[in-house]
Amino acid sequence: MPTAAPALEALHRHLHTTRLLGSISSALYYDQNTVMPAAGAAWRGEQLALLATQLHERQSSEAYAELVAAAEAELDPSAPPERRRNLELLRLELNRQRCLDPALVSALARAQSRGNAIWQEARAASDFAAFAPALRELIRLRREQAAQLAAAEPVERSPWEVLAQPFEPDISKARLAELFAPLEAELPPLLERVADASAGGGAAADLPEGLQEQLAAELLESWGYDGRRCQRSRSAHPFSCTVGPDDFRITTRVVSGQPLSAFLATAHEWGHSLYEQGLPRGDDHWFPWPLGEATSMGVHESQSLFWECRVARSRAFAERWHPRFCRGLGADPWDGAFAFWRTFNPLRPGLIRVEADELSYTLHIVLRFELELALLEQEMPVEELPGRWKRRMQELLGLEPPSDAVGCLQDIHWAEGLFGYFPSYALGHLISAQIAEALEREIGSIEGLVREGQEAALQAWLGANVWPLGRSVNGEELVERVTGQPLSARPFLAYLRSKLEGLSGMAA
Amino acid sequence: MPTAAPALEALHRHLHTTRLLGSISSALYYDQNTVMPAAGAAWRGEQLALLATQLHERQSSEAYAELVAAAEAELDPSAPPERRRNLELLRLELNRQRCLDPALVSALARAQSRGNAIWQEARAASDFAAFAPALRELIRLRREQAAQLAAAEPVERSPWEVLAQPFEPDISKARLAELFAPLEAELPPLLERVADASAGGGAAADLPEGLQEQLAAELLESWGYDGRRCQRSRSAHPFSCTVGPDDFRITTRVVSGQPLSAFLATAHEWGHSLYEQGLPRGDDHWFPWPLGEATSMGVHESQSLFWECRVARSRAFAERWHPRFCRGLGADPWDGAFAFWRTFNPLRPGLIRVEADELSYTLHIVLRFELELALLEQEMPVEELPGRWKRRMQELLGLEPPSDAVGCLQDIHWAEGLFGYFPSYALGHLISAQIAEALEREIGSIEGLVREGQEAALQAWLGANVWPLGRSVNGEELVERVTGQPLSARPFLAYLRSKLEGLSGMAA
Secondary structure (H helix, E strand, O other): OOOOHHHHHHHHHHHHHHHHHHHHHHHHHHHHHHHHHHHHHHHHHHHHHHHHHHHHHHHOOOHHHHHHHHHHHHHOOOOOHHHHHHHHHHHHHHHHHHHOOOOHHHHHHHHHHHHHHHHHHHHHHOOHHHHHHHHHHHHHHHHHHHHHHOOOOOOOOHHHHHOOOOOOOOOOOHHHHHHHHHHHHHHHHHHHHHHHHHHOOOOOOOOOHHHHHHHHHHHHHOOOOOOOOOOEEOOOOOOEEEOOOOOEEEOOEEEOOOOOHHHHHHHHHHHHHHHHHHOOOOOOOOOOOOOOOOOHHHHHHHHHHHHHHHHOOOOHHHHHHHHHHHHOOOOOOOOHHHHHHHHHHHOOOOOHHHHHHHHHHHHHHHHHHHHHHHHHHHOOOOHHHHHHHHHHHHHOOOOOOOOOOOOOOOOOHHHHHHHHHHHHHHHHHHHHHHHHHHHHHOOOOHHHHHOOHHHHHHHHHHHHHOHOOOOOOOOHHHHHHHHHOOOOOOOHHHHHHHHHHHHHHHEE | OOOOOHHHHHHHHHHHHHHHHHHHHHHHHHHHHHOOOHHHHHHHHHHHHHHHHHHHHHHHHHHHHHHHHHHHOOOOOOOOOOOOOHHHHHHHHHHHHOOOHHHHHHHHHHHHHHHHHHHHHHHHHHHHHHHHHHHHHHHHHHHHHHHHHOOOOOOOOHHHHHHHOOOOOOHHHHHHHHHHHHEEEEEHHHHHHHOOOOOOOOOOOOOOOOHHHHHHHHHHHHOOOOOOOEEEOOOOOOEEEEEEOEEEEEEOOOOOOOOHHHHHHHHHHHHHHHHHHOOOOOOOOOOHHHHHHHHOOOHHHHHHHHHHHHHHHOHHHHHHHHHHHHHHOOOOOOOOOHHHHHOOOOOOEEEEEEHHOHHHHHHHHHHHHHHHHHHHHHOOOOOHHHHHHHHHHHHHHHOOOOOOOHOOOOOOOOHOOOOOOHOOOOOOOOHHHHHHHHHHHHHHHHHHHHOOOOOHHHHHHHHHHHHHHHHOOOOHHHHHHHHHHOOOHHHHHHHHHHHHHHHHHHHH
């Protein structure tokens, strides 16, 4: 920090402490999900609530507002654009924090916690009616929140759009509808073709836990895992988390009956972590400046999906790793590398989003996006949700859920009033595919590079072209900057068609 | 909390938050020593420093002082004695915090961190002269601290005594000299007899890491380990730590060439944890009241030593576990249960405190206690430390360190200016032995109970007689309450003689 900018320095110190507190929460979250004994949960909840209160105060206090205002006033026309961008991002977040009524914030926190608890029981009993009142209340509070937040938005935004901003800055309903329309038009017929050709993964042999652990470790080793800066643990649900500027954690789990789950989850979470590790540093960057943060959940997901789907599920990768899997097992239960590849790419539409394959996954999102709009902006009564869900599942995926437990009660998001998040998952697939096309134009086909074990070249390209952008651009701007084209579903659909051809053509 | 005591309630809320912050530090410490990647250390240091600053503020602020004063004023003569005791303990700690000059506190923090760094290098090079100036400065600052703290002491105390209070409340030099005199008189001749009889453990077979892990898990299982409230991990140095009122952690390590190290460390740390788990709860107790805390480091150590030395190193225990060890190994490299027991009890005086056996351990402490007094109160120049160390090692243990690295530079304590702590280790041995005598009078011999696998009876007795006392009494009062006698070295010396007889008599 230059000493000629005392207000900026003071702001820097404030943000540094805020980051320290935020990262303490991350460390506790990691502990909670990896080693904390179950009975520790209540006290851990209090610890996290205390930190959340401290964080909220630091991010919305009058003292902080004065620090931001002073740094803005100090900014002269010759200031580097990064500095300007940082202050813009801080100002936007500050304005959002400050236009929320504290009473609403705590009412929401209570409703979320209650919603989660009621949902757990309602899902177990597949009893949507039991959950409906909690959902109605959450929708009411979120609409109220969106109304309060609208005042801070730099442009006119609908309630759903306001709520989606923290996950996908500058996203609009219209743009999403445009991006998703080709998916809705082209994926269902593709799914039918797959069903006809019965292309899908064969049954996979189960792998001993020790072997799954060892293969995951070898995968990370070959992808540049550095034990001095990274840690991998076990948890009930895989996640990636950054605990400090040089402290990156990922977790995986071994799922009985799903022999590739831990291996693919490792690839996925490592993709998230690589992005975090590659975010820009230096004076105006993370930690603690916003410019060095991930720019959107869609971009974050594109990085994890790149390593999971484009690399680890590729044919070349399966061919390279097939001997290792067989060596570890002392047998080849797949009967050859091609069948092994197919087990990495099961293509079977199913009812559950988190188990969906690449072909049907985005349709699960299209469904949820539609229903969120209906609930939040089109006055659809919550009672109509199960019926609408079933009808649209039939139309999009050709399936009808036998119960709400595997239908509209399957996800935790709405149970906590989380609206506006789902589309980022689909954007991740689209962004990954479009970035992959640009990468292939510049350094050659991913299949070819993976065949030669050149994953380091993929990493180097992403590390030069994608990760350093941080929050200097939003998700769509990032895609345009990296690929020279506006984001579209075309590369994703082209990739799927080509993959399908490979999988089913050879299998015929 | 009764609603008739609003000041007490306000104080309770304050202390509750203080405990939350303190336990967040514990969770970070656990993470740091079990899974944190090395490069995370700098950021973790900042996180811990931030929490330490917040904690210090909460424990010394004017606002807190007012809360304590208000609760004192509210206390009526009919208040339960526990409440009165809590306020006394809080008042004493508050007065101590508040009579320290903040400039001294930060000077000490810097000197400790510098001292530790210089010591690391000086020890590696066995270069005492390089460490001497840092030690001299630490002594100067600690004497200054003792002078400031003296004002808060309820009775007249010497500088060393003032510094020892946080570890061993109410301890005095005179009392320690009295307790240690029999050790200094009787242990050296015992050590000579052992050397003559060459009683000592035979060489132990090394045990595979997996087997050591399994045996440690079985040990905990048989001693009531509850995975819902406890967690065991690996760390470089074994420790025990309480993260929340229902969240207890211990760590162990596997040391190559020391096949029983992990097993005995597990017993030791579990002893610490059992004490923490058994501390009293309820309105006036932990969390967050001081009355429910451990009363002294000596008592804490007595509980870990009880399970390590009185139980796990007992002959009956060795006889019970010998078959399991042999089964795990598929062989009996010890050639019988008696030799197996002897490997649990090597009796060889050595230069290093942390590797010392039960017979010589307390003499290492006698030496350090003497030298601390010389440095802090008798104007001994730091330059004379290595010479005095060598001479007294010769007199007490019959050994001369070939270098300062394995002499006066071996411990980290003085490198961080930690004076007054060492005696608690020796008190732990004395207290454990005296409590064991009382236990045997009431429920029968430990050997007999262990032979029948009745460790639960030992736990129940400690859980009824020792752990619930919390801080209602100090260490010596606890011993007198539990055993009906003032603390003395007699039970410890009697125990050693009897053990020695068993070990060497049979071996003859």
